[in-house]
Amino acid sequence: MSYQLFTSESVAAGHPDKVADAISDAILDAVLEQDKDARTGLETIVGANRIGLFGEIKTTAKVNFEEVARKTVARLGYTNDDWNFSDKSPVDMYIHQQSPEIAMGVDNDGAGDQGMMFGYACNETPELMPLPITLAHQLSRKLDELRESGKLKFLRPDGKSQVTIAYEDDKPKSVEKVVMAVAHDEVTSEDEVRKAVKEQIIDAVLDEYGYAVDESQVVINGTGLWHIPGPDTDAGLTGRKIVVDTYGGYARVGGGAFSGKDPSKVDRSGAYAARYIAKNVVAAGLADRCEVALAYVIGRPDPQMKAFDTFGTESKSLNEIQKFIDGLLDSSVKGIVDGLDLKRPIYSSTTAYGHFGKQDLPWEQIRK
Helix, strand or coil, X not given: CCCCEEEXXXXXXXXXXXXXXXXXXXXXXXXXXXXXXXXXEEEEEEECCXXXXXXXXXXXXXXXXXXXXXXXXXXXXXXXXXXXXXXXCCEEEEEEEXXXXXXXXXCCXXXXXXXXXXXXXXXXXXXXXXXXXXXXXXXXXXXXXXXXXXXCCCEEEEEEEEEEXXXXXXXEEEEEEEEEEEEECCCCCHHHHHXXXXXXXXXXXXXXXXXXXXXXXXXXXXXXXXCCCHHHCCCEXXXXXXXXXXXXXXXXXXXXXXXXXXXXXXXXHHHHHHHHHHHHHHHCCCECEEEEEEEECECCCCCCEEEEECCCCECCCHHHHHHHHHHHCCCCHHHHHHHCCCCCCCHHHXXXXXXXXCCCCHHHCCCC
């Protein structure tokens, strides 16, 4: 890696794009609870006092989509009508049956679409994820935890984090800059917000990973204040935070988003398979860094491309690593779905703080 500095960002669960993702994945999970073979391609848009549900579905499940959307919005903290977006906002429904031309290919265990997917792993963190995105996610998670627990009562849903790491000889050396944006009430001063966020969020998270940051290198609410959270300030859309969802820009990004899609959509399942393979290569000590690339065509079961790169960090021959990869997982669509047991309502847990690095998810498991 030629970068001496690298920056990644994350967002809170109440960020408008994540609200949209959360609704799409909550509907997917509700459908999968009744029909594990369901097909969904669900898109959500949230704006000022408005929720829109779009997309395709093929299922025997009976789900009240509007009710799921409203409960999700309430769970994320949007229950105050004064913010011009809440669980009482109007819901517009535009969900239709899956195209029979798409279903024709998927019914034969083919991919639900064409596209390329990438998975990545490195040994910079215990999660085998790049350090910049890992710290950014943990800051956003901590922000939400302190708001939900009531420990920082001035916080409102919505927020962002950004971390810049200095590298030396391809290894993380120090935290150079931390940026956070947090929505808060009108009665808490800028100084109070800054002090609490610096001490209880930034310092706490960095200390857990063995790092610190100088006070002068911290930016909290660059404009000075932020009171109105959510979609009234900035509209949200499913799939718009794909870099946040993956590796923070540290590795290549595939062509499709994840949320709202059942596992027949290789945008999702293929990316999970690529991460599973890459992580196991690094976990086995075969390389310090590994990126796996897959590509599929609609209606065909097997990948049209299956490749990997260890960036010169491998400890075994590339042939040995290839054999290891080939034995890990059948990379056909059915092989991935069955091998990782993806026809389950597990997707709401992926929506916030990235789809990778969470130890309980099936594509994060390390094969012994």
